[in-house]
Each structure stands twice: as C-alpha cells, then as structure tokens.
Amino acid sequence: MKKFLNTADTYLTDALAGFAAAHPDLSVNLESRVVTRARGAVPGKVGLVSGGGSGHEPLHTGFVGEGMLDAACPGEIFTSPVPDQVVEAVRAADSGEGTVLIVKNYTGDVMNFEMAAELAGEEGRRVETVLVDDDVAVEDSTFTAGRRGTGATLLVEKIAGAAAARGDALEEVAAIGRRVDAASRSFAVALTACTTPSAGRPGFDLPEDEVEVGVGIHGEPGRRREKLRPASEIVSDMVDAVLDDRPLESGAEAIVVVNGMGGTPLSELYLVYGEVAALLEERGVSIVRNAVGDYVTSLDMAGCSITVCEAEEGFTDLWDAPVSTPGLRWGI
C-alpha cells in the first residue's frame, strides 16, 4: 500500500486534523467526530446533517458550510457513524427549527441514523430523514437493501441546503430533498479497486484489461466485469442504464454530475462528460447545469459515476444559490 499516512489506525484522525487546520470556518471535534460550522447552528434555519463512512471525500465533511450542511458525522473508512455521533451532529445543527438527516441507503447507515432520529426525538427534537438511493446498478448489494446511495447525495445536499438557507420549513426542506433523490439516477464504472488503509491492499482483484460495471462506492460488485472498451461505448451503456431506470422525455431538462472516484484525472472526467452530453442531446434532453469533478469518491479508486437528475421546478434556482463549503463554493 502506497499512501501518505502515518499509521492505518491514525489515518482518519490525522486527515480530519488536517481538514480542521485547513478550514478554520468549520469546527472539527476529533473526539466526537462531528464537523460543524464554527458559528454553530443558524438561528431560525432548519438544520441539515449528513454523514456516513469516510473515504468519500469531499463528501460529507467537505459539504459543511453556508448553503449546504450544518453538521457532518464521518464514520470510520467505509463504516457508518454510530448513533451517538449522529445525535451529537443533530444537537449541533438544531436551532429549534428541526433537522433533516440526509442518509445514503446502506443498511448500517439507515439503522444508525434511524436510532439517532429516535434518540433525538426523545430529546424533543423534530427530525426528518431523506434517504438517498440513486444507484441503479443493482437492486440489493453487499451493504444495501434496495438501491445504493451515491452521486445524487451531492445534489440532495446542495439543493436541500439552499432550501433551508432561504428559510423553508422542516417538512419543505425534507420534501425537496426527497424530490431530488426521486428525480436522480446514477451508475458507476471502476477501472481499479480502491485500497483502504486498514486492509492495505485493493478491495478486489480486477484484471489489467477489465472494468467493473456498476461498481458501488465501497468497491461492491456491480452488474458484470467486462473488457475495457472505448469510453464512448462504456458511457453509452452507463447512460442507458440510468435512463432505462428513469426515462426522460425529449424536451426534458437535467442536471448532470460526472463524478470521479478519486484516482481518475479531470481530463478523463471531461472526456466522459462530453460523451454524456452528446448522448443526452441525441435524446433531446438539455443539460441545464453540470458538475464535473470529485464529489463522492472511493479513496483512490479509478473510475467515475454519472448522475442524471431531472431538473424539476425550482431545482436549478436552488443549485445556483450561494454556497461556501470546502468542496463546493460560489457566490460567497
């Protein structure tokens, strides 16, 4: 294993300490493993909390800040945060207007966030949960019942975050988050496996001439292995998978995310985006907003995911709203 680290055991803490040093406008509690805005909960605003296993940076800690999350609770690498940690995040985010939990659909996350929601409820806190389940690759998977939550998390956190920032009420913020998830579908392909610091070697073996089609963000198996083909063919299959699951009519508008998994250079992601744009144009779908870069990663995995979100009423205005986080920033 070749990584910049001191020991596998201290990897996450050291990375969070560096994150804290780099972002003094955020507050990082290394003991409780909760990241919040340094100024705390925003009075009068619905709180937004997300979290999940680490290793998907900038998700979720990198999306804490004005216009997005109020708190993030990063678990160990590829491991759900524990309920107490989530409750701490809720306490930090809740100004009295209630809190929306954004949860990627993995069994451990769902269970621990549910337990946290109950505990927070017992403290008299109002909590709504938005489940993200956009990955069409497999119906059930290693860590999931139902579709996995992947790239759409960026869209849910940004758009729901903007809704909260403009003063929407708890149920409204949750509702728009759910609408974004329902309007989004994703599909990923891996060129290489990723290596967690604790395992010290790639999570699966992938021959030098093969790719994993439909891979999950922890390296979970996808639909099939196949020989590496030209990008145009790979991307065509990815777009088909996404649009077969949730068709878009000619004339529809979409927000598209081409997301790198951590080890793929930006020029390849742009190349993929060009293929996606051409394919959607052929189908009469207009891409009204896009994001190309690393947002929901899998440590050092080479690969990418494509997310297509139908741009329903109100989505683009909220996407465009000012945001200031380590991972996404404009207008501030």
Add this chain to the structure above:
Amino acid sequence: MKKFLNTADTYLTDALAGFAAAHPDLSVNLESRVVTRARGAVPGKVGLVSGGGSGHEPLHTGFVGEGMLDAACPGEIFTSPVPDQVVEAVRAADSGEGTVLIVKNYTGDVMNFEMAAELAGEEGRRVETVLVDDDVAVEDSTFTAGRRGTGATLLVEKIAGAAAARGDALEEVAAIGRRVDAASRSFAVALTACTTPSAGRPGFDLPEDEVEVGVGIHGEPGRRREKLRPASEIVSDMVDAVLDDRPLESGAEAIVVVNGMGGTPLSELYLVYGEVAALLEERGVSIVRNAVGDYVTSLDMAGCSITVCEAEEGFTDLWDAPVSTPGLRWGI
C-alpha cells in the same frame, strides 16, 4: 493502460470537447486549441494568458474566467503549445491594454512563448512575461534549465489575475506575478508514475515500496528514490527542502498549497496539510490562506506537492478577490 478514452490520438480533443460542453461561459476553439472567456477580451483590462502541456488539469484551461486568465493555450499532453497557438491566445486576450504571459519554466515553453511574444510584438501588441520557477527539487532537469515551474502557477495566475481585474496596468500585473513567483517555493513527491495515453504505460518504474522524492510534474526524476516512510517524515523533508531554499523567519505569514498530482485522494492531501501546518507552526510561520486539492496535476500520478508562498503585502487581498473559473471559484 486503463483510462476512459476512445483512442490515444483523440484523447485531448475529446477531453477539450467535454470541457467545452461543461463550461458554456468559456469558448473552446478545438482547431486552434485556444480557450477564452466566451465574452472575449475585457475592455480596459490587461489580458492574462497561460498555457503549457496538457495533463495538468485543471491547469491551465480550468483557470480561464473572471478574476484569472483571459485565455489558455493547451499543448499536447506534456508538450508545449506552438508559437502560433500562443499568439492566437494573445490576440484573444488583448483588449489594447497589453497581455501578460504566464510561463512555466520548461525549455520548450520558454522558447515557444518567447517566439510568440516576438510575433505579437510585431503586431504592435505589448507583452510582458512572468516565468514561474518554484520547484526547488533540482537545479536543471529533463526539460528545464533552472528550477521547474509547478504549484506556484496557481498562485501567480490567481493573484496576477486579480490585479488585472482590479485595473492594474500591464507592468504592475507582471510585477506582482513575478513577486508571487519569487516568494514561492515548491517540492513534490510521487508514489506512482503517471501514464500518458500515447505511451500507454507508466513513464517510469517505481518499486512498490519506493517513492520518487522531488519528482517533476511530467514524472521527471527528482533528488532520489527512497523507501516509503510515514507521512510525517516525508512531509518534514518536503518542508525542509522548501524552507532551506527560501527561509521564512518566525512571524512570517504564508499562503500554502497542498496540491494533488491526480491520483491521490483528498483525505491524504488533508493529512499532508495537517503535517505542513504543524511544521510551519513550530517555526513560527502563520498560514494565512491555504488551498488543498488538485490544481497542477500529472494525469493519474499518485503524489502531492507542497508550495509555500510568503504572503507579501497585497497578496492575500488579491487571493481573496472574486474568481469564477472551472477550477477555482468564489465570490461570484
């Protein structure tokens, strides 16, 4: 070679086409290989042009936009743009107030940008050149006489770009660009070699337990190979190399960039930043601004560079000024 591409020959054009599709506020001429702001040169403003070999994305095309470059001229992968291409970029950037060329110190770039400056001069255009030569690893190298230009390019383009945006005259914009370069030093370490599409295999062999200390952004050899050590030791040597070359006194203020080479996940970059921050604090140096992410990459190389720029009078205000480019954005 495992990459998202159609053919090695079309890699760059396809990537630029995708870049163009993703960024409608920029104009990409696929034939002349010049990227400009869609609205063209800004009347009354000094133009900023940069370029160099491709493969370092987001540099340089990703830094075209409000507050940074007016035009970029990307060469083939790891290959200088040709003089005619640079002249085209100068024509596109020049509103009549003159143009600053920001050139990384590689023999091919220096020669071709010099020739372009002469050609532009013959057209009656005023041109100033800022040479970026921040990499302290080696005095001469495969493609260089003198220090190589690497991570400081981000700082030069941002700070000089902001100076141009606020209305500084040609000589002033060039002068502050030169001051930023003079105040900056960088050092890089590679964990893996990168693979260009045309070569199809890693540019050099690096054993599984060794790192290249002082590597260049094209995979040029550095100072030595050594066994992989804990990040704290590697980073300590990197910071020593940077500060041995240009010492900072206790009480100094610095802007620090921890730059990923393309294949290294963000969590490792934050871990490295944490080590840098601790080391500078020990020396009494305050980090007043920082950037942690992929800015000046080497395709899929795993590795990172550290740039320390002494924050001289005026630098942080210009760093903080609004910017809107694909690779760097805030305030707009």
